[in-house]
Amino acid sequence: MAEFVLESLGKTFGGALPVTALEDVNLHVRSGEFVCLLGASGCGKSTLLDILAGLETPSSGSARFDGEPIAGPDPRRGLVFQDPALFPWRTIAQNVAFGPELRGLGRRQRRERAAESLARVGLGGFEDRYPHQLSGGMRQRAGIARALVNNPEVLLMDEPFGAVDHLTRIALQEDLLRLWERERRTIVFVTHDVGEAVFLADRVVLLSPRPGRIHRIFEVAVPRPRVRGQKSLIEVEAEVYQAIHGIAHRPEPSEPAALPSSPSPSPSPAYA
Numbered sequence: 222m223a224e225f226v227l228e229s230l231g232k233t234f235g236g237a238l239p240v241t242a243l244e245d246v247n248l249h250v251r252s253g254e255f256v257c258l259l260g261a262s263g264c265g266k267s268t269l270l271d272i273l274a275g276l277e278t279p280s281s282g283s284a285r286f287d288g289e290p291i292a293g294p295d296p297r298r299g300l301v302f303q304d305p306a307l308f309p310w311r312t313i314a315q316n317v318a319f320g321p322e323l324r325g326l327g328r329r330q331r332r333e334r335a336a337e338s339l340a341r342v343g344l345g346g347f348e349d350r351y352p353h354q355l356s357g358g359m360r361q362r363a364g365i366a367r368a369l370v371n372n373p374e375v376l377l378m379d380e381p382f383g384a385v386d387h388l389t390r391i392a393l394q395e396d397l398l399r400l401w402e403r404e405r406r407t408i409v410f411v412t413h414d415v416g417e418a419v420f421l422a423d424r425v426v427l428l429s430p431r432p433g434r435i436h437r438i439f440e441v442a443v444p445r446p447r448v449r450g451q452k453s454l455i456e457v458e459a460e461v462y463q464a465i466h467g468i469a470h471r472p473e474p475s476e477p478a479a480l481p482s483s484p485s486p487s488p489s490p491a492y493a
C-alpha cells in the first residue's frame with residue numbers, strides 16, 4: 222500500500238500578508254497510480270507536494286499516507302526537485318549514497334545501493350564522475366537515483382524535467398514511464414506542461430489559482446505504451462486546454478457572472 226488521502230485540505234502561509242495557497246483539496250491518490258498535478262505558476266502545486274512529503278503541514282483538513290497523518294519526511298516517500306542540487310565535491314555515487322550514509326549504512330553497502338540505484342536510471346558506469354562531468358539530463362537522472370536509493374514506496378516529483386531541453390525531457394519522460402511500469406511505485410508528479418501531464422499520468426489533477434483548489438480531474442484512459450501525438454492523447458490534451466481556458470476566463474468574484482443565473486447557489490459556474 223502506498224496511497225494518499227487528502228480531505229478538505231487547506232494551507233495558509235502566515236505573515237503580515239497571509240497567503241492562502243490551498244483550499245478545500247480532496248484527493249485520493251491510489252497505490253501504484255501515476256498522478257500529475259497541473260496548474261499555473263503560484264497555484265499551490267509545490268505546496269501540495271511538500272505537504273505529501275511532510276515538509277509542510279496543512280492549516281486545515283487532513284493529509285494521510287496509508288491511513289496515518291503525514292507528520293514529517295519519511296524514507297518511504299522519495300523526493301525529486303527541479304534542481305537536483307548535487308554536491309559538486311562528491312561523485313555521483315557519493316551523492317546518491319548520501320542519505321544511506323546519514324542513516325549509518327556501511328561503506329560497501331552504500332556503494333552497492335548507489336550503484337544499483339544509478340543502474341535503474343541508466344547511469345551504470347558513471348558512479349565515479351562528478352556532477353560537472355555530466356549533462357543536465359544525467360544530473361537529473363542522478364537526482365532520481367538519489368530518491369530511489371531508499372527504495373521508497375512513492376516518488377514525489379516537483380517539475381523534475383523543467384530545466385532540461387525538449388528532447389532530453391522526452392527521453393527522461395519515457396525512462397520514467399519504463400521505471401514506473403517495472404516497479405509500479407505511486408508517483409505524484411508536478412508540472413505546468415499539459416502535454417507532459419497527459420503523456421505520463423493515469424489521472425491529471427488540474428488546480429485553479431488563488432487559492433489552489435482542484436478544478437477538475439481528468440482520467441487519461443489511454444493504454445500504454447502511449448505514442449506522442451496519438452489522437453486519443455491529443456483529445457485529452459484538448460479537453461485540459463479547454464478547462465484551463467475556462468479558468469482563465471471565469472469571472473472575478475467582484476464581476477457579475479457572465480452566464481444567466483442558474484438555480485444552483487454556486488457563485489462560480491466553473492466550480493459546479
Ligand SMILES: Nc1ncnc2c1ncn2[C@@H]1O[C@H](COP(=O)(O)OP(=O)(O)OP(=O)(O)O)[C@@H](O)[C@H]1O
Pocket residue numbers: 234235240241242260261262263264265266267268269413
Ligand atoms: N513558505 C512560504 N511562505 C509564504 N508563502 C508561500 C510559501 N510557499 C509558497 N507560498 C505562496 O503560496 C502560493 C503557492 O506557491 P507554490 O510554490 O505552491 O506554487 P506553485 O504552483 O508550485 O508555483 P510554480 O509553478 O511557480 O512552482 C504562492 O502564492 C506562494 O507565494
Ligand SMILES: [Mg+2]
Pocket residue numbers: 266267268379
Ligand atoms: Mg512550484
